[in-house]
Every structure is written in C-alpha cells, then in structure tokens.
Amino acid sequence: MTQQAPRPGAGRAASAPLVGNASEPTLFEFSSPGRRAYSLRTTGVPGLSAKELIPAEYLRDDALELAEVSERDLVGHFTRLAHRQYCVDLGAYPLGSCTMKYNPKICDEAASLRSFAGVHPSTPVRAAQGWMQILVELEEMLCSITGMAAATLQPAAGAAGELTGLLLMRAFHEARGDHRSKVIIPDSAHGTNPASVTLGGYEVVTVGSDGRGFVNVAQLKDALGPDIAGIMLTNPNTLGLFEEDIVEIARLVHEVGGLLYYDGANLNPILGVVRPGDMGFDIVHMNLHKTFATPHGGGGPGAGPVAVSQRLVGYLPGPRPVRSAAASDEFILEQPAHSIGRVHTYYGNSLVLLRAWTYIRLNGAEGLRRVADVAVLNANWLREKLRGFYDFPYDHPVMHECVISVSSLKKTTGVRALDVAKRLLEFGFHAPTVYFPLIVDEALMIEPTETESPETIAALAAALVEIAQEAAREREEGTALTAAHAPRSTPVQRVDEARAARQLVSTFDARR
Numbered sequence: 001m002t003q004q005a006p007r008p009g010a011g012r013a014a015s016a017p018l019v020g021n022a023s024e025p026t027l028f029e030f031s032s033p034g035r036r037a038y039s040l041r042t043t044g045v046p047g048l049s050a051k052e053l054i055p056a057e058y059l060r061d062d063a064l065e066l067a068e069v070s071e072r073d074l075v076g077h078f079t080r081l082a083h084r085q086y087c088v089d090l091g092a093y094p095l096g097s098c099t100m101k102y103n104p105k106i107c108d109e110a111a112s113l114r115s116f117a118g119v120h121p122s123t124p125v126r127a128a129q130g131w132m133q134i135l136v137e138l139e140e141m142l143c144s145i146t147g148m149a150a151a152t153l154q155p156a157a158g159a160a161g162e163l164t165g166l167l168l169m170r171a172f173h174e175a176r177g178d179h180r181s182k183v184i185i186p187d188s189a190h191g192t193n194p195a196s197v198t199l200g201g202y203e204v205v206t207v208g209s210d211g212r213g214f215v216n217v218a219q220l221k222d223a224l225g226p227d228i229a230g231i232m233l234t235n236p237n238t239l240g241l242f243e244e245d246i247v248e249i250a251r252l253v254h255e256v257g258g259l260l261y262y263d264g265a266n267l268n269p270i271l272g273v274v275r276p277g278d279m280g281f282d283i284v285h286m287n288l289h290k291t292f293a294t295p296h297g298g299g300g301p302g303a304g305p306v307a308v309s310q311r312l313v314g315y316l317p318g319p320r321p322v323r324s325a326a327a328s329d330e331f332i333l334e335q336p337a338h339s340i341g342r343v344h345t346y347y348g349n350s351l352v353l354l355r356a357w358t359y360i361r362l363n364g365a366e367g368l369r370r371v372a373d374v375a376v377l378n379a380n381w382l383r384e385k386l387r388g389f390y391d392f393p394y395d396h397p398v399m400h401e402c403v404i405s406v407s408s409l410k411k412t413t414g415v416r417a418l419d420v421a422k423r424l425l426e427f428g429f430h431a432p433t434v435y436f437p438l439i440v441d442e443a444l445m446i447e448p449t450e451t452e453s454p455e456t457i458a459a460l461a462a463a464l465v466e467i468a469q470e471a472a473r474e475r476e477e478g479t480a481l482t483a484a485h486a487p488r489s490t491p492v493q494r495v496d497e498a499r500a501a502r503q504l505v506s507t508f509d510a511r512r
C-alpha cells in the first residue's frame, strides 16, 4: 500500500461519536509536521548509530512519508476504531466451521507472564527447561486428546498444518518408493483442503456426498486405487454431521495403501468423546486458535499442530523438544530421522501454545468432555428453535454446528442468506458463516459454541425467527424489506460486497 504525503498542517481535532458515524479519519488526516508518538533515540546497541549499524545500501535517501501524530491522537484513533468493532469479548459470534468463542482471560494472563514471554527463543534449551516442559506436555495432551503417537507444534495455522500433513504423507510414500499422485476430498470440505493438496504437489479427486450429507461410499470405492496417496476428511463434516461410515472409510483407504488425514480445525464437538486415532486416522491437524483459547481472524497468530500415528513420527518437522531418555523431567531437542524439515522458526507460535496448555489444564479431562457436550447440545437446541422458519437440507441431529437454508424464504420473500446475516448484526450478534458449505443453497452455517448461555442462544434463535417473520410480513404488506437494506444501525452500514474487488484503490489521498 502506498500513501500520499500528508498535507502540512492537516491535523484534525480528534473526537468522533462511538456509533452511527462511518467516517473516522485516517491517521494521515491527523498528521501535523513534527509531531511524534514515539521516538527510538538509540539503536539499542551501545555506541552504534543507525548509520553505523545498517549497511549503507539499505538506508533510505529520503525520510519515509508517515503520518506525524502524537501518541494521544494515535491511541484515540485506534481506540475509537476498536469501540466500533464486534469481537468475542462483546457477544456471541456464531461463525460456523471456524469456531469463534469466548476464551478465558486466564489464558491471556499466562501468555503475558514475563517468565514465558520474556524468554528469547535462542535461549539454550538447558536454560529454558520450563518452556520445554510446556511444549512437551502440550504435545502429550494433544496426542492423548486425538489418540495419536506424537505431534509437531510448529505449524502457524490450520492451513500450514494441512500442508505439513500432506508433506508428511508424501515423505511416507516416497520413502517406500511409492509415487502416488492423488488425494481424495469430499465436496463438503473446507476450502483450504483442496488448496493444501495442490500446494503439496497432489491432484485433487472430489468425492460427492450422499443424501444424508455423508461421504458417498460407493463413489469413494470407485475413486480408490494405487495412485491415491490418501484422503482428507473432517469429522464431524462441514455440515456439522458425524460421518457414521468412518470405520469403513478408513478400512477402504488403508486397503489401497492410502493414509487418512483428519482436518481437526474444530475439535470442540469430539473432545473426550471420540478420537481421530481410534477412527483410523494417520495425520491430524488442530487449530489451537479455534478450539483451545486463542481467538482467530484479523491475521493474529494461530497454531496448527499436526499429530501423527507411530509410523509417521520419524518424518515430523524438527528439531522437536522431547523428554530425555535419562530423566523424564529433563528436556532436549531431537531431530527426527527422516524429518521433512522446519515449517516454522524455533518452536512455533509459542504464546498461542502456552494459551492452549493453560486452557487444557484449566478444564482437565472432565471439563473438555463438558465442552463437547455443551457445544453439541447448544447447536441442536438452536436448530430445533429454527424449525419451521428455515429449511433443514440434511435433517439429522448435528454436532457443534448446524447448516440451515434460506432457500424457501428467498422464494417467498426475496430475502437471501446474505440479508439475514446483515440483519442479524442489528440484533447485536455477529453474522454466521454464509454460502458455505457450497453444496447447500443459500446456506447459513451457525455454531453457537459451548461458551454462550441458554439465554443468549434463545435470543439468537429469536432474532433469526424474527428476521424470517418480518420478511414474510413485509412481503405481505408490500412494504420495503428491512433485511434487504440492513444493517442501518451499525457504525458501517451495508457495504457493496464486490466493489472493492472490482475497483481496487490501494492509495489514500487526504485531498480527495
């Protein structure tokens, strides 16, 4: 992104109402020559100026054109923007597929302890034994949750975990001189799955869903053969349904020498109930930033550990912190024999890992089981409250999320899934996932999560029912559809979803 030079003396008074105003000025509009929010007076290296420290060819000729603002104006700007945001700490965030739930504050507190946050990642392992213990214990807990033999904590996100898993799959086959070219994915899969398969150098083979919303086993049988490296599945699948044929699927894939990859981005519905390892999976990635106490989105750090079965342990990224053979309370680094190499610097996003460790220890086995029970109960309860007002394309008890369709409402009133999602913002809820999975027409994919109270879920259901009834009423009376123009009461009103992509403007000019 490039910015125009700030206009001299353009500094603006900084006060903006909290809501109902879409025009918080940009930082450049607060700019006034000579103002500084912060100044690095030294390089931090005693006796060395920036000119001596940085090689001449890397130094700029002219000063960078930055907004010149005081710390006070800077903080005011970002605080006003923050007050107009919706976030997990504010209210329910029923975003299907990508669990967004409230996270206990004690996890943030753990991650801000100086004794962890202040340790340089290059600290010798013998001087960072506490950190090593956290990493090894987290790996052990994740393995016991998933039923796997060992895990790497390095991958920085779910998609990074997927790529790591596919590279492990490739390394496993190649080590046997077995050159396979294809990976099977069901048509309800998360979009990162086919992308990771392609990036991993494999060709995607899509298998359809049957009338119940499960993997079509007949189609799967046709697709299986000696060129299949494996299958990527998530269970519960993206319709929120538990694949009842999973044991049969695992047997069929293993029979042709393929591996099973489990997309465990959202583990909350199965914690303490079933384990991917017991279902027959060989590789599992988890999104600690969905299930285990770090919110995701906005580009914040995540962690996508990958756990594997015994026969894949030797291929894991390294070096890995492990317990030493001599003493189980001593930790060392170990390089797996056939490691695929590093996928992240040092040990991964360590403070996200520490949050997950804290969350798991805080809940214990019983607490995690309760997370699963409540996540599933909430989704089913919400779904029943919506019966009769929306369509249920796959009418089956769900796990942690439910997919409903706005198809009939659209036919009778013209109100689409997008309109329902926009209108819901005015009731004080974040929108659910829309138009996903792709196999459901006008889909709303809702995950109430285990952290919301019955009162909140009842209010969410009531809002969705009210939106459907309002549309029907307005259509009957022939008045304008409120949902079609919503939201109006939020800081930013209905935006043109496509304009920014079609008319890309990446420069800012305060004079315009």
Ligand SMILES: *Cc1c(COP(=O)(O)O)cnc(C)c1O
Binding pocket: 097, 098, 099, 157, 158, 159, 160, 190, 192, 193, 234, 263, 265, 266, 287, 302, 304
């Ligand atoms: C979120 C998600 C991913 C991708 O995870 P990122 O951390 O966003 O890369 C993959 N699969 C499923 C099912 C997901 O919900």
